[in-house]
Amino acid sequence: MARKTVLVCDSCSKEIDDGKGATLRLTYADARRGAKQADLCEVCAQDLPGHAVARRGRRPKNAAA
Ligand SMILES: [Zn+2]
Incomplete structure (x- = not known):
């Protein structure tokens, strides 16, 4: 039986x-x-830190021109 890889938080x-x-x-x-x-x-x-990133492929509707 293959051993499941356990992910460990790097922090x-x-x-x-x-x-x-x-x-x-x-x-x-x-x-x-x-x-x-x-x-x-x-x-x-x-x-x-960090901010949400919009998914690629779709522009925000009210983007400044
Ligand atoms: Zn953690």
């Missing part, structure tokens, strides 16, 4: 349940620095 080290949590992907403006990624539980994801 608080708690286990993240299946279908829960979030992945934070950080990309530097300087591409040479590469990128980093963190798995976060829902609590830590809430605490992080």
